Amino acid sequence: MKTNPTQRLPAWRHSNIAALLGLLCLSVSATAAQTTQSLSDIEAVAQEFVLAQLGGDKNTRIRVTGLDQRLRLSACAEPLQAFLPSSSQMSGSTTVGIRCPGGSPWTIYVPVQIRFYGKVAVLKRPLARGAVIGADDVKMIRRELGALNGNYVSEMTDVIGMVTRRPVGAESIISPSMITAPEVVKRGERVSIVARSGTFTVRGNGTALGNGSLGEVVRVRNSRSKRTVEGVVAAPGVVEVRL
Numbered sequence: 001m002k003t004n005p006t007q008r009l010p011a012w013r014h015s016n017i018a019a020l021l022g023l024l025c026l027s028v029s030a031t032a033a034q035t036t037q038s039l040s041d042i043e044a045v046a047q048e049f050v051l052a053q054l055g056g057d058k059n060t061r062i063r064v065t066g067l068d069q070r071l072r073l074s075a076c077a078e079p080l081q082a083f084l085p086s087s088s089q090m091s092g093s094t095t096v097g098i099r100c101p102g103g104s105p106w107t108i109y110v111p112v113q114i115r116f117y118g119k120v121a122v123l124k125r126p127l128a129r130g131a132v133i134g135a136d137d138v139k140m141i142r143r144e145l146g147a148l149n150g151n152y153v154s155e156m157t158d159v160i161g162m163v164t165r166r167p168v169g170a171e172s173i174i175s176p177s178m179i180t181a182p183e184v185v186k187r188g189e190r191v192s193i194v195a196r197s198g199t200f201t202v203r204g205n206g207t208a209l210g211n212g213s214l215g216e217v218v219r220v221r222n223s224r225s226k227r228t229v230e231g232v233v234a235a236p237g238v239v240e241v242r243l
């Protein structure tokens with residue numbers, strides 16, 4: 001009976017062969033890894049590019065989304081280059097181009113989510129329509145701004161002293177449409193009329209024919225001439241008329 005030659009090999013020979021086969025497999029795996037571009041490097045380049053374009057804003061969160069982890073690209077011998085495609089913008093869901101300029105060039109487009117965060121004014125308690133907002137009524141909290149579509153106020157000083165246009169619930173984010181400046185001129189009240197023409201100024205008294213906040217236009221009747229004119233509310237009880 002013939003005997004298989006491998007059966008006559010000593011045990012230590014078998015272990016050496018197994019070790020060599022294991023090393024060979026590791027070598028092949030290492031070579032494959034070296035010839036494939038790291039996806040984490042691609043993501044890092046995309047994130048760094050977006051952050052640089054936004055001036056390194058610390059209130060921005062950047063996340064690469066939808067990059068296929070099965071993607072296999074040849075390792076780039078040159079530094080990866082990022083660019084913004086013509087149809088993309090630096091907000092919301094966008095796309096960043098990443099290209100390899102080496103001897104085996106390639107280009108891919110990486111989906112990126114950009115989120116902006118900042119502090120917005122929020123009511124601590126419910127307020128009725130026409131309520132004057134005080135400092136104790138407001139707090140500032142951090143929110144994602146993109147989701148608010150501009151319907152927020154980012155400075156507490158722009159809220160204090162304003163009047164609610166409608167009832168507002170507690171924890172509501174204050175938007176410009178919710179508030180208005182207080183009326184400092186009331187219909188039927190006596191007001192000072194300041195008429196200006198260049199450097200020439202005439203002052204008189206009159207009666208307001210409507211309500212007005214700072215900067216709004218109201219009609220007033222001059223107490224002396226009985227003429228009705230329009231002017232801009234310049235201060236509480238003061239209406240400025242341009243001649």
